[in-house]
Amino acid sequence: MMMTALGGSSRGPAGLDTLFARSGLRRIRTLPMPGFASIVEAAATDRTGAAGGGTARMLRRMEIRSASDEDWPNVYPFYSVIMAEGRTYAYPEAQTLGEARAWWMEQPPGRTVVAVEDGAIVGSAKMGPNRPGRGSHIGTASFLVDPAHQGKGIGRALGEHVIEWSRAEGFHGITFNAVVETNGPAVHLWTSLGFEVIGTVPDAFDHPEHGLVGLHVMYRRL
């Protein structure tokens, strides 16, 4: 769960509109799309682009859609940065583009999506059954947000998308198997989306600054 700057102050289950209100954004419309894609358009107040303390209105448009093979080279750069930072995922280290592909690009019944803003991929999520066979009615998911695009609500939008897709697919619940306990923004975000900590495996993650820290198992019923 790579969520280093996402909505740490939010509390309680919140929808996209709540998100936008908190972010100073206002959702204009979410467009239905084939293949469980979604488009979110929001009006934003740009506080950095205007001189003299004024504000300029801009339109932000983010699409979340199924990832194609061609998308992977545009996900891998921030995937590898996040894995190299080593604060959020117990994944193999220093994977090449080819090695990492199978770790992120899911095959059916799983699915990988990308979040696209202004034509650029700014985040990604993968989702699907947490276990096969008699455990396949519970889903799981993992999330990446390009560190250059943190704090814009991308992780929350991906989380909401995963919840909606998982519900539509008939999953009974979603489990996150390994949320690093020191990743406060992620723990806050998932809690605000209705997940709770089921338990914490002590010292299960070797954090580059904090040493051995726990891994939360988190769960949300659908």
Place this chain on the structure above:
Amino acid sequence: MMMTALGGSSRGPAGLDTLFARSGLRRIRTLPMPGFASIVEAAATDRTGAAGGGTARMLRRMEIRSASDEDWPNVYPFYSVIMAEGRTYAYPEAQTLGEARAWWMEQPPGRTVVAVEDGAIVGSAKMGPNRPGRGSHIGTASFLVDPAHQGKGIGRALGEHVIEWSRAEGFHGITFNAVVETNGPAVHLWTSLGFEVIGTVPDAFDHPEHGLVGLHVMYRRL
């Protein structure tokens, strides 16, 4: 964790000698073997083989050794019976010999062992890191005991073997990610070997008799 008839009455951490005492067996010796194999010899009282209420002394000898490719066809028959029963593992259903091989026969740094008694494979365990990268200092394991050989302490001997191997390999702890909560003998066995329930994902396993039941995450520090 397939442990349908293993030491359900045991309490508290117990070693092999305790096991044998409880089982009416007496350990004679455990022989050091190359490649982290172990041989356990035990004197048993055979209460079924003697006429007139008498008892006959017999020698049981069980070896736990690394599995070879040639062992797999002798593990698969009880693997497939246990998976078809559907009470203990969330694994793919109805796997062929070839499909199931990669699910049980671990590659380094993981390892698969077999328990051999009188020349027959009566159980198996697989073990290794629970996660790659920054989670690779915590181990995990899974266990199978041939239903025709339940109640003989095979699961406990495999569990002790896994603990000793994991400690020797330098793991800091062992996590079982998905112990079916209705599998009482397994929960009892692991508790008696020092594992505790970290948390339980509700309704995460579709049990053929009990319906949706929880999956325990269990942990033991090494």
